[in-house]
Amino acid sequence: MNDDLDQRAASLDTAHADTDLRARFELPEGVVYLDGNSLGALPVGVADAVASVIRGQWGTDLIASWNTHGWWDAPTRVGDAVGRIVGAAPGQVVVGDSTSVRLHQSLHAAAALRPDSSVVVTEADGFPTDRYVIDGVADQVGWRVVHARVDEIPGLLDDDVAAVVLSHVDYRTGELRDLPGLTAATHSVGALAVWDLCHSAGAVPVDLDTHGVDLAVGCGYKYLNGGPGAPAFGYVARRHQDTFVNVLPGWNGHAEPFDMATEYRGAPGISRARIGTPPLLSLLALEAALRAFDGIDIGDVRARSLSLTGFLRACIEALVPGAAFASPKDDAERGSQVGVHHPAAYGIVQALAVRGVVGDFRTPDIVRLGVAAPYLTHADMVTAARALRAVLLAEEQLDPAWATRHTVT
The missing domain is CATH 3.90.1150.10 (Aspartate Aminotransferase, domain 1)
Known part of the structure; x- marks a missing residue:
């Protein structure tokens, strides 16, 4: 045998x-490393890239690096690199903050896009953070939360559902959910499909644009190999960007961030989903890690x-x-x-x-x-x-x- x-x-x-x-x-x-779905392995080149950022950029060029080394554009530039992996055309993914923050932001945006609906549907046994965030946002916007088995969800959808929030892959069992079918069922009642891609980005084709997903989030430290605490990403389909309401309006997401205006005015496109100053060291480490997927x-x-x-x-x-x-x-x-x-x-x-x-x-x-x-x-x-x-x-x-x-x- x-x-x-x-x-x-x-x-x-x-x-x-x-x-x-x-x-x-x-x-x-x-070592046979079978925990890449918790923390991905270290890609070649990441350590040198981070050392270069620290010594050559931060250490030598100091604040000029925001322009000369593209620090300012990194959240959207790295977002496009993630987008190539999850099937999103350029200009629809931004990187920064944590999955919890990105999900909170996405759910508030969904509530604003569906102001006349009062129900959010989600899986009964999803990842704890997702459940905590969903329950918290529901309290804030007045949603009623419906928990169900994934196979029950299509039968629970009606015009009062604002959003359906699901993990693409069950974190315990590895069950892959039918993203195309469940997204279509969600859209059939006018609701928004919000997907957590933490356990699929970098491992499973997602094809966000092809399947018409509305909003999605995911972390950078599992199959994307961005390192411990690597920043998360948020996807906002282009059709929703002009009406995307950012519940966390930081200066990085302002239309004219360096005007230091006293009132917030959201930037055009995916930059509207930016929040505050991103964690550059971990963001640029993720950018270097994503090169493992080149070609x-x-x-x-x-x-x-x-x-x-x-x-x-x-x-x-x-x-x-x-x-x-x-x-x-x-x-x-x-x-x-x-x-x-x-x-x-x-x-x-x-x-x-x-x-x-x-x-x-x-x-x-x-x-x-x-x-x-x-x-x-x-x-x-x-x-x-x-x-x-x-x-x-x-x-x-x-x-x-x-x-x-x-x-x-």
């Missing part, structure tokens, strides 16, 4: 050699991801019979992660890390293995599955009751 998995891995890695971008990343030796079609990244995640699942099925998967088997329904249910999931994740396989735990019982396709191989998937088997066998030997919960043969 083991030899067969190795042979299959070698064959698949040969077949997908054109999309192996591991050389574009700095990864520690002896790469996100559809090819997706094809590699599906091969890797499908093979990882097959390896686990072969080595850990009876494994209870949290993530969908169907390619069309799976993002770029494989999750396994287990009552000892937290301990399993810690034990895997000791063996050089870094994944993470999601409550209540999921071993979550995120597959950042550009820098992982099919051979890595075999290594990860073998480590999982070894951890489970070790636990079984320590705990005689284990066999009543899980069987490894």
Whole structure:
């Protein structure tokens, strides 16, 4: 069995050699990194780029860097780079602040665009920040929040719905939602489709423009590899920009920011969604990180991801019979992660890390293995599955009751 998995891995890695971008990343030796859906790996060139910004730009050119090194335009310039990955034409994405801030801003804008509607619909078990922000904005604008399973949402839509807010990929299970279908269903009642792309940007084709998404947000530190705390992005479809109401009107979003006017007047285009002075070091680190996608079609990244995640699942099925998967088997329904249910999931994740396989735990019982396709191989998937088997066998030997919960043969 083991030899067969190795042979299959070698064959698949040969077949997908054109999309192996591991050389574009700095990864520690002896580690299979399956947590890129929490913090992406360090792309080659980012450390040098940041050092150049610190020493050459900030250190030498000082405040002139806002003009001579393009600091002022960075939020929209980097936004266009993100836009190429998420399927947005130039001038519709801005980068800066956090996902929480961008979602808060987007939901207030949605409320202003749909002033006569009083309901926001969202998933019942979404990411906590999204739920907190949705509930907070609902209190502020007078919305009633409806929580539902994603498959129930189309049947709940009517003319009183202002917006539908969903994550493109479920952060626990890796379930990929039907963005085109749910966006169309939302538009059928005149509501706005607002998408959280944190677990899909850089891993899954999103095609925001093609599918008519209204507003979207996402972070820069997962599959976009921008580094810890990398700034988030916000997408505002061009058709909404003239009427986009910025609930956080900072001076960077003013039509004439250097006039220092006493009254706010929003800038034209996507610059209207700018807020205050952006965190330049992390913003420019993200810009350097995005170069890892140069010359790469996100559809090819997706094809590699599906091969890797499908093979990882097959390896686990072969080595850990009876494994209870949290993530969908169907390619069309799976993002770029494989999750396994287990009552000892937290301990399993810690034990895997000791063996050089870094994944993470999601409550209540999921071993979550995120597959950042550009820098992982099919051979890595075999290594990860073998480590999982070894951890489970070790636990079984320590705990005689284990066999009543899980069987490894």
